[in-house]
Amino acid sequence: MTDEQYMRLAIREAEIAFEKDEVPIGAILVLNNTIIARSHNQVELLNDSTAHAEILSLTTAFNALGSKYLPDATLYVTVEPCLMCSGALYWSKIGKLVFGAPDEKNSYRKYTGDVNPFHPKTIVIGGVLQDECALLMKTFFKNKR
């Protein structure tokens, strides 16, 4: 499967979040062409402001694989990670990060500027199905106003 195809599955997760009135961000974690974890934001459900899609997929993968590092895995997430999730991805030594829409408000870049917060070996690709990923977020926050 291609990055776009995996991102479509992450978008489906984001849509589930949207339907549950959670911030519509979804993630898929893939290892050797196998989906190890699917997740969406569950901040409201879990009453946990750190229950972001990325964190939930990472912890599921650590448990499922019995490994605390994921150098051969790829995380697909519909929105650019925040500072916390970037730090978690650093610790995971994730092999590849693919995100959809940039996030001007909460992106790690707002804090780190030109400093790369990820593991030096992590490949980072942004902008995959960016418009669809961004539209979900825009619609969600427009409805909240």
Added chain:
Amino acid sequence: MTDEQYMRLAIREAEIAFEKDEVPIGAILVLNNTIIARSHNQVELLNDSTAHAEILSLTTAFNALGSKYLPDATLYVTVEPCLMCSGALYWSKIGKLVFGAPDEKNSYRKYTGDVNPFHPKTIVIGGVLQDECALLMKTFFKNKR
């Protein structure tokens, strides 16, 4: 109880981590003079590279209090938080963060420079029982070599 007294309890948690061959960092989360959570690094036990003391105390507190924000709570942690934990503390809107030893290698400051990653209302105090907190870390990593 004073900040130093709470930090002593966090150091006790770090010592438990040390005994279990985990990176010796401990945390205590306090609300209204009541200890809501005690934790230490459990990266090895949980096979989870994100199982830092701060994260474990935060998630325990979210669960215990049924609240996703902790504006009136104080987190005591023996070592300066990493980027991930700083981001988690941001989302938690923690009222006050008290840390012991600075961490040149993994501190959030390495990435954020002069940008404050915490919630604007979070009070940050560093250096409480700094030498004791640092000694545990130094001894741990010296033994590893």
